[in-house]
Amino acid sequence: xxxxxxxxxxxxxxxxxxxxxxxxxxxxxxxxxxxxxxxxxxxxxxxxxxxxxxxxxxxxxxxxxxxxxxxxxxxxxxxxxxxxxxxxxxxxxxxxxxxxxxxxxxxxxxxxxxxxxxxxxxxxxxxxxx
Amino acid sequence: xxxxxxxxxxxxxxxxxxxxxxxxxxxxxxxxxxxxxxxxxxxxxxxxxxxxxxxxxxxxxxxxxxxxxxxxxxxxxxxxxxxxxxxxxxxxxxxxxxxxxxxxxxxxxxxxxxxxxxxxxxxxxxxxxxxxxxxxxxxxxxxxxxxxxxxxxxxxxxxxxxxxxxxxxxxxxxxxxxxxxxxxxxxxxxxxxxxxxxxxxxxxxxxxxxxxxxxxxxxxxxxxxxxxxxxxxxxxxxxxxxxxxxxxxxxxxxxxxxxxxxxxxxxxxxxxxxxxxxxxxxxxxxxxxxxxxxxxxxxxxxxxxxxxxxxxxxxxxxxxxxxxxxxxxxxxxxxxxxxxxxxxxxxxxxxxxxxxxxx
Numbered sequence: 001x002x003x004x005x006x007x008x009x010x011x012x013x014x015x016x017x018x019x020x021x022x023x024x025x026x027x028x029x030x031x032x033x034x035x036x037x038x039x040x041x042x043x044x045x046x047x048x049x050x051x052x053x054x055x056x057x058x059x060x061x062x063x064x065x066x067x068x069x070x071x072x073x074x075x076x077x078x079x080x081x082x083x084x085x086x087x088x089x090x091x092x093x094x095x096x097x098x099x100x101x102x103x104x105x106x107x108x109x110x111x112x113x114x115x116x117x118x119x120x121x122x123x124x125x126x127x128x129x130x
Numbered sequence: 131x132x133x134x135x136x137x138x139x140x141x142x143x144x145x146x147x148x149x150x151x152x153x154x155x156x157x158x159x160x161x162x163x164x165x166x167x168x169x170x171x172x173x174x175x176x177x178x179x180x181x182x183x184x185x186x187x188x189x190x191x192x193x194x195x196x197x198x199x200x201x202x203x204x205x206x207x208x209x210x211x212x213x214x215x216x217x218x219x220x221x222x223x224x225x226x227x228x229x230x231x232x233x234x235x236x237x238x239x240x241x242x243x244x245x246x247x248x249x250x251x252x253x254x255x256x257x258x259x260x261x262x263x264x265x266x267x268x269x270x271x272x273x274x275x276x277x278x279x280x281x282x283x284x285x286x287x288x289x290x291x292x293x294x295x296x297x298x299x300x301x302x303x304x305x306x307x308x309x310x311x312x313x314x315x316x317x318x319x320x321x322x323x324x325x326x327x328x329x330x331x332x333x334x335x336x337x338x339x340x341x342x343x344x345x346x347x348x349x350x351x352x353x354x355x356x357x358x359x360x361x362x363x364x365x366x367x368x369x370x371x372x373x374x375x376x377x378x379x380x381x382x383x384x385x386x387x388x389x390x391x392x393x394x395x396x397x398x399x400x401x402x403x404x405x406x407x408x409x410x411x412x413x414x415x416x417x418x419x420x421x422x423x424x425x426x427x428x429x430x431x432x433x434x435x436x437x438x439x440x441x442x443x444x445x446x447x448x449x450x451x452x453x454x455x456x457x458x459x460x461x462x463x464x465x466x467x468x469x470x471x472x473x474x475x476x477x478x479x480x481x482x483x484x485x486x487x488x489x
Contacts, residue, residue, distance in 0.1 A: 038351070039163040041441035042420045042448075060467065062420045064162045064355060064441055086418065 002031040002126070005097055009113060010122035011073045016097060017116055020104075024079055025113070028101040029061060029070060029092065032126050037063040040089040045081030046103050052078060054112055059102050061092060073116060076108040134179035135273045135330040139337050143347050150350055151246040153180040158349035165352035166443040169319050170484045173279035173286075174348040175340050180245040183269040183327060184255065187238045194262035195231065195239060197392055198255065200375060202385035206233040211305040213316050216383055217375045218254070219394025223401065224371035225378065227251050228363065230316060232305050240312070242274075242325075244365050258393070272312070273333035277345055278323035278356075280484060283315075286324050289339040297324065318353065320360025320482050355440050358449060361412065361478030367423060368410070368437040368451050374401055377453060379410040379478075406456060408434065412478035413450040414488060415464065417471045421450035426465040427473075429458035436464065444481045445488070451478070 004010075009017040014033035018026040034040065042062040052058050052072040059070035059081070081103045085091060092100035107113070117125065131154040140147065145156030155177070158165060168174040186194070195203040201216035212233050218226045229251075231241040243251045252268065259266050277286045287294045293308040300306060302322075305314030312327040328336060341347060354364070363369055369378035376384070376398060384398060413436065415421050421439030434454030442449045454462065454475075463470040476488045 038158065039161055041163075042418065044419075062441070064166075064351060064443070065157075067420065067422065 002035055003097070004030070004032075004119045004123050004126070006119040008097065009073070009116035009118065010125075011071065011116060012125065013071050015070060015073050017073045017113070019113060023110070024104055024106050025074060026101045026104050027070075027073060028096060030122070031096040034093050034096045034100070037061065037068055038065045039063055040092045043082075043085040043089045043092065043102065045083065045085060046078045048078055048080055050078040052076065052105065061089070061102075070102055072105065074105055074107055074109070074112045076105040078103055079106050080104040132180070134177055135333045136177045136179060136275075136337055139334050140177065140347075143341070145347070145349060148350075150180070153245060155180060156347070156349040158351045159347050162349065162351035162355070163443050165346060165348035166355050168346040169279045169321055169348060169352065169356055170444055170481070171280065173277060173282040173323075173345045174352065175337070175345045176276040176278070176348050176350070176353050177273075177337070178276050178325070179273040179330075179333070181274060182243045182245065182248045182251070183272055183274065184241050184243060184252070185238065185267045185269060186241065186255070186259065186264050187267075188262060188264035189237060190262040191237060191239055191264050194259060194264045196390050197262075198258050199231065200385065200392055200394060200398075201383045202388050202390060203231060203233065203239065204388070205385075206231070207236075209233060210235065211300070211314075213303045213305060213314060217380055218251070219375070219392070219398075220371055221393060221397075223374050223394040223397030225365070225369045225373060225375055225380075226254055226371060228365050228369075228380075232314065234307070246366055269327075271330055272327045273330045274325060274327045275333065275337060275340070276317055276319075276323065276325045277340060278317045278319040278321045280321060282321065282323035282345065285343045285345050286326070286340065289336070289343050300324075318360070318362055319356040320362070320479055321356075321484065355443060358438060358440050358451070359442050359444055359479065359481035361480060363451070364438060374398065374406070376401055376406045377408045377410060379451075408453050409456050409458075410437070410451055410453050411458075412476040412480060412488075413439070413452050413462065413464065413473045414445075414476050414480070415448035415450075415471060415473045419448055419466050419471055421448040421464060421466075421473070423450075425450070427452045427454050428463045428465065428470060429454050431455040431457035431459070434458065434462075442480060444484075445486055449480050
């Protein structure tokens with residue numbers, strides 16, 4: 001069973017969301033997701049200033065195996081994409097919940113966070129899919 | 131799902147098992163990239179027991195294979211153990227399968243065909259064999275392990291025991307039956323190495339001995355990136371029954387000048403006479419991204435399509451095979467998620483013996 005930090009929120013499509021407490025969130029893919037995808041070789045991050053709605057595909061991660069969309073868990077404006085991933089996509093494999101973050105969003109509706117899963121619910125989802 | 135004799139070993143060694151055309155096979159043992167590099171830089175091994183080993187025996191077996199195969203077995207006849215790569219074509223000149231055939235003696239050839247095409251291959255071979263009174267037998271009693279990489283032969287020889295001497299003397303693209311093993315200096319990675327057939331019941335111990343000698347277990351994921359770098363076609367992906375070998379960069383395997391009446395010859399000659407319209411080429415992506423199969427290729431001369439693509443771990447660039455108009459020049463664009471990215475047409479292989487072959 002992979003690591004599922006309890007201070008993060010999760011989506012069914014295996015993104016994690018960290019509430020930065022200042023109206024912004026940081027988004028990445030979970031350790032479980034990177035395990036499924038395998039060695040990362042390419043990441044396309046969204047541009048700063050892009051407006052996104054919850055559920056929009058706004059980044060792409062590609063492993064040696066396959067390409068996979070990353071969906072925005074919340075609505076708002078992209079405030080940063082992790083440019084470091086362009087030269088070091090493998091950071092997602094080695095540190096999915098830390099330096100492997102993919103983008104940051106300024107929330108347009110903070111209540112959307114309440115609709116996301118907590119660590120317990122996400123752990124159950126992963127167990128169910130296994 | 132079918133399991134090879136090495137299934138328990140794969141699970142024990144942490145293989146991630148997936149369905150590969152009905153076979154429960156390891157896709158990797160943790161990191162496809164590390165496995166890929168192990169084969170390019172040291173030694174790796176693959177369980178290829180799912181492939182089908184077929185023995186063909188009879189007084190007229192040479193004559194039979196000259197009819198069955200698009201390449202000419204006269205090139206290997208009389209040279210014990212010599213291997214030949216060939217397509218097996220249907221009546222319309224499409225590819226039923228690609229395979230390796232070994233000459234054993236005047237009355238015996240051995241061939242290895244793909245796992246995914248096993249049933250149709252066997253049906254076709256048996257049907258054609260009847261008229262030549264050739265006996266066709268499937269060797270499901272053997273397992274097959276490919277040991278590949280610059281240090282693969284040395285490490286394999288260290289655990290081959292009684293077979294070591296004879297194995298060490300094998301020339302490139304030669305094989306020999308040594309005791310209860312069949313050792314071939316062939317492979318599907320662009321590296322030196324062996325493909326070793328042995329009795330199924332001995333295969334787990336032999337796999338373990340290879341691992342103990344420092345040969346890294348590798349999954350089918352690395353096998354695919356390695357064969358792509360090496361410029362080797364994958365049946366069902368890069369060509370199939372609707373594709374002529376002349377449009378799959380396999381013209382070099384078609385032996386037309388010898389006047390043989392092999393199956394599929396007529397349509398190939400007709401296509402050659404009217405002019406082949408498409409060519410299969412290598413592509414290297416010049417921008418960031420990953421090439422995959424079935425992406426649209428835009429050329430000045432018209433459109434084409436990638437047949438298989440990947441991120442090349444050796445070159446750290448995206449590479450692909452593509453079928454494009456014959457007249458296309460060196461600069462093309464590939465459509466990836468709605469964007470056109472620049473790519474360069476290159477000759478494959480992309481990588482051979484650990485070294486880049488492109489500029």
